[in-house]
Amino acid sequence: MPKSTRKRSSGRVSGRRGRGSATSAVETITRPSQSLPVVILLSVWRWRWELIVLALVAYIVIAHGAAVSGYFESNPLWLNALLIIVLSGWIFTDNLVRRFARNRIWCVITRHRVRACLTEMRTLNWSGNLPFIVGCFSTRTGQVIWLFMRPGLSAEDLENKAETLASACWARTAVITRSTRNAALVRIDIDRRDPLSKQHIVSPLLNDTSDMPEAAVAEDAVMAFLGPEPASEGTTDQPPAKSGSGETRTRTAKTKTTAAVNDGNTVVLGVNGEDVSDYV
Template sequence: MPKSTRNRGTGRVGRRGRGTALGAVETITRPSQTLPVIIALCIWRWRWELLTLATIAYVTAAHGNQIVGFFTDTVPVWFTVVLIILAAGWLLVDNPARRFARNRVWCVITRHRVRACLTEMRTRNWSGNLPFIIGCFATKTGQVVWLWMRPGLSAEDLDNKSETLASACWARSAVIARHKRNAALVRIDIDRRDPLSKKHIVSPLLNDTSDMPEAAVADDAVLAFITPDPVLDESTRQPPAKSGTSGETRTKTTRTKTTAAVNDSQTVILGANGEDVSDYV
């Protein structure tokens, strides 16, 4: 018998019961960039880390011996210990320097996390380029990230991705908004904290009743001003007087409905013209 031309590997079930599907292939396009462009983008992406390392290297190489000699030969040991404790306490206490350092660290972390999230979500154009991260800035509730959408991308590519971005940035929530004038600019607000959660807000509207006991403030002060006006009875209303040509005042007379009792079980209601309107009432 002739051998079968069917591939034995197609549809074969492995030892663990998995099917080897060979038809599903994921293609990821990588951008074609030159070496100078890649180096420039890496320097821009890691600029704060490179700046910190360059500062530490410069201080260590230029002034390292002087600093070590000052703390070992000039000042006593107790002064060094006190100086380290004061420096650590100053960094732990809430002050402008600590807030600046904390905000910069979170901005660097948020920028890297947003780029990693965009990479994992495959937010790329057909050339394989990601949205360009212009910068990350600190706010009172967290950070804000500005994106420049490359050709082929728009704010619609980030629809329903706010929870994914918030999870990637370790934040409470994320809000994605497009710029009003330029569709290529997209703003991502990363909310990490609520500034009003630990503050007690006192309303100035309660100054008159804040010191009074609760029993004395039984009635709502607002409801006292929004109660409806009393409805006047139609019999007490008087139509406005009209003046005629001769200066005499004429009063408009209104016809009232009259009722006549026929018997104890039925009441006849007569209209203005004397018609029986009992069936319509």
């Protein structure tokens, strides 16, 4: 009896130890202990653009909703349809207001996506705080985001994370750079479009071959077009020298000279195309 009780108790202890070792492998994330006013202020800052839009819509509906509905009811149907068509055309055409609204919408989306990506990548300090997003601004190729790294975080925590951020933001590429003045400031450039992709640049240096098909322009033709112009060949022959009774002919080597002007300097080329200006 005592032996059996000891075996059972030892099995229970080993089972508890096994369960304890299994729970120790679970990752735990600490949450920052912030007061309620701080949480409210951070939430208002994070959702400020959404709150502004909701406030404007509520103001228009409450203050001017009756006037707008009365105006459309007093107008005939064709005039209301014409106003809707004009308003839709103004929204979908390229203008300053449309560009501003589109850029701000993408900035808001990018800021939320970057914050969600930082949360999923566990870019947190030991207190559980994420990097503070200072702001998101629009550029010609996309958006740029400025991060203020909390104590315990640095730009090294974002190394090799550019592709992950680009995938999270639905962008082409992402470039992460650290500020040279302050190590706590990190810049993330989100590139969504290439401004030169729709522009066809024609070089004036290829006027003779720009209209030709690519198959007709061979490498030899391009090199011949870019090579120097052929110059006249000069030959120098000396008469044979006579000495005493015997005649000895001395034939000088023929030297082909080609002169090409380059930046005001004369270059003399030999038979093999070597520069022999220093020997002439």
